[in-house]
Amino acid sequence: MRKVITGNHTVSYAAKITRSEVVAAYPITPQTQVVEKISSFCADGEMDAIFIKVESEHSACAACIGASAAGARAFTATSSQGLALMHEMLHWAANARTPIVIANINRAMGPPWSIWTDQNDSLSQRDTGWIHYYCEGNQDVLDSIIQAFKVSETVSVPSLVILDAFFLSHTSEPVDLRDQKLVDKFLPKYEAKWKLDPKDPHTYGGLTGPDRYYELRYNLQKDFLRVEKVMDKVHQEFKELFGREYGRVEPFMADDAEILLVVSGTISSTAKQAVVDAREAGLKLGSLKIRVFRPFPFDLVKKYLKGKKAIAVIDRNYSFGGEGIFYSEVKSAMYDEPHLPIYSYIAGLGGRDVAVKDILAIANLAKEGKCDHPTWWGVKL
Amino acid sequence: MIEIRFHGRGGQGAAMASSIMADAIFRMGKEVQSFPMFGVERRGAPVASFIRIDDKPIWVRCEVYEPDHVVVLDPTLIQAVDVTSGLSKGGILLVNSDLPPEELKIKGDYKIITFDGNGVAVEFGLGSKAQPIANTVMMGAFAKAFGEIDIDKLYECIMDAFPSHLAKKNADAAKRAYELAPTPD
Numbered sequence: 001m002r003k004v005i006t007g008n009h010t011v012s013y014a015a016k017i018t019r020s021e022v023v024a025a026y027p028i029t030p031q032t033q034v035v036e037k038i039s040s041f042c043a044d045g046e047m048d049a050i051f052i053k054v055e056s057e058h059s060a061c062a063a064c065i066g067a068s069a070a071g072a073r074a075f076t077a078t079s080s081q082g083l084a085l086m087h088e089m090l091h092w093a094a095n096a097r098t099p100i101v102i103a104n105i106n107r108a109m110g111p112p113w114s115i116w117t118d119q120n121d122s123l124s125q126r127d128t129g130w131i132h133y134y135c136e137g138n139q140d141v142l143d144s145i146i147q148a149f150k151v152s153e154t155v156s157v158p159s160l161v162i163l164d165a166f167f168l169s170h171t172s173e174p175v176d177l178r179d180q181k182l183v184d185k186f187l188p189k190y191e192a193k194w195k196l197d198p199k200d201p202h203t204y205g206g207l208t209g210p211d212r213y214y215e216l217r218y219n220l221q222k223d224f225l226r227v228e229k230v231m232d233k234v235h236q237e238f239k240e241l242f243g244r245e246y247g248r249v250e251p252f253m254a255d256d257a258e259i260l261l262v263v264s265g266t267i268s269s270t271a272k273q274a275v276v277d278a279r280e281a282g283l284k285l286g287s288l289k290i291r292v293f294r295p296f297p298f299d300l301v302k303k304y305l306k307g308k309k310a311i312a313v314i315d316r317n318y319s320f321g322g323e324g325i326f327y328s329e330v331k332s333a334m335y336d337e338p339h340l341p342i343y344s345y346i347a348g349l350g351g352r353d354v355a356v357k358d359i360l361a362i363a364n365l366a367k368e369g370k371c372d373h374p375t376w377w378g379v380k381l
Numbered sequence: 382m383i384e385i386r387f388h389g390r391g392g393q394g395a396a397m398a399s400s401i402m403a404d405a406i407f408r409m410g411k412e413v414q415s416f417p418m419f420g421v422e423r424r425g426a427p428v429a430s431f432i433r434i435d436d437k438p439i440w441v442r443c444e445v446y447e448p449d450h451v452v453v454l455d456p457t458l459i460q461a462v463d464v465t466s467g468l469s470k471g472g473i474l475l476v477n478s479d480l481p482p483e484e485l486k487i488k489g490d491y492k493i494i495t496f497d498g499n500g501v502a503v504e505f506g507l508g509s510k511a512q513p514i515a516n517t518v519m520m521g522a523f524a525k526a527f528g529e530i531d532i533d534k535l536y537e538c539i540m541d542a543f544p545s546h547l548a549k550k551n552a553d554a555a556k557r558a559y560e561l562a563p564t565p566d
Binding site for chain 2: 002004006116136137164165166167168170171172173174266267269270272273351353354355356
């Protein structure tokens with residue numbers, strides 16, 4: 001059934017329909033409505049979960065790790081400084097192989113205080129060993145959380161599902177809330193491969209010397225290599241049950257494009273309109289959305305970028321002293337194509353609007369080979 | 382695509398109005414998107430919210446700069462905010478005011494309509510006499526002026542959106558406004 005709801009409430013519905021058993025959360029703008037709704041679902045008996053109020057995001061993540069280690073499906077949501085405060089526990093969750101799912105509302109890091117979107121909060125968690133999904137619309141948010149649990153529980157790796165502050169969190173639009181029976185079929189109850197059990201006591205995560213630690217990290221990466229195959233299979237199953245197609249990337253009018261935009265989050269949605277408008281004006285533009293950032297879809301990026309006249313990567317983030325973070329990844333993927341011009345454009349930090357006209361202007365710069373490596377689009381100097 | 386902007390003050394329910402109206406338009410078979418001005422809402426401070434309507438899925442996820450129509454929930458905003466900013470030529474500018482349109486002294490090629498939303502809000506006990514809350518009333522008035530929103534669908538959406546002790550009087554007030562409000566000449 002399609003219903004008009006906000007991105008935040010979509011996240012709450014996702015927690016409910018995936019039958020998350022433990023939700024431990026701490027409120028932060030712009031995520032607060034997520035937690036309010038989950039808490040009322042639990043209080044009204046609409047959701048059979050233990051809702052734990054905690055004193056910080058660090059504790060929220062720690063409680064989820066504990067719950068997951070005891071065999072429960074655990075979920076939380078946060079944003080920005082809250083995600084940063086979880087950082088230590090994010091490493092712990094991944095290394096403990098607890099398949100938690102966290103929804104993060106992208107919000108710029110302070111100071112100065114900002115509540116508006118950019119990706120530096122989630123991209124700062126790049127190396128914590130989590131799967132990262134970036135969403136472009138509210139339907140994508142719901143479906144990604146459903147899929148994330150399935151992927152995470154299959155490979156014992158946690159997932160972050162990421163959505164833009166306000167442009168999704170506070171935007172109401174029609175979402176197919178999915179049928180509970182179909183979701184139950186797609187995502188059966190979580191059966192932990194190993195779990196904390198008082199009847200069969202074990203200790204996990206104790207001191208491990210150089211003779212064993214190295215192999216545990218090797219194993220984590222080995223399982224990350226499985227993630228792509230597992231995802232491709234999960235996407236296929238999802239399509240069969242729910243009729244909607246998902247990939248690790250999403251090409252839009254990409255095959256015959258001469259100039260290709262590489263985009264993520266809500267910018268990839270606005271970019272589709274820019275592509276259509278550009279085509280009408282005679283510019284053969286296309287776009288490639290990076291939906292899954294970790295594991296980075298090197299194979300698919302190579303496939304879609306090969307043979308283009310120019311690539312324009314739009315980053316709503318920055319690695320200071322380095323470069324746009326998606327740009328780095330794309331360049332790395334295209335190492336074997338040294339003659340492909342890949343241009344870097346920074347846009348939309350701290351929630352600065354990125355409108356169709358901005359994307360069109362960036363596409364035209366790329367067409368003319370104009371880029372300051374990077375160009376900080378629209379920066380007021 | 383049609384884009385509508387609501388102006389109000391924090392606490393007057395502009396964001397709620399745009400999401401309820403978007404819901405009604407969705408239930409008429411259209412694709413919609415609705416969002417509040419991306420800011421910190423404080424009681425009394427000027428706020429805005431937006432609706433996009435289309436026959437096909439809406440991809441654009443940026444702010445609205447050139448609305449087709451504008452609804453102003455609070456008459457005192459006319460002096461405080463440039464309510465016609467970017468408003469399309471010939472677009473509806475519906476203002477909650479008991480003054481005739483020409484007395485608003487707004488220049489531009491718009492269909493300016495005034496409607497005493499506060500009067501209807503007070504009649505139905507929405508907010509207080511000193512601070513009436515006219516968001517649902519102005520939705521009804523806009524539905525009439527716009528001519529493309531089914532008042533029964535709007536009624537249904539207001540009933541679904543409000544807690545039970547507030548739902549009926551808001552829905553009835555919207556319906557009353559729909560009956561009373563003028564259409565553009």
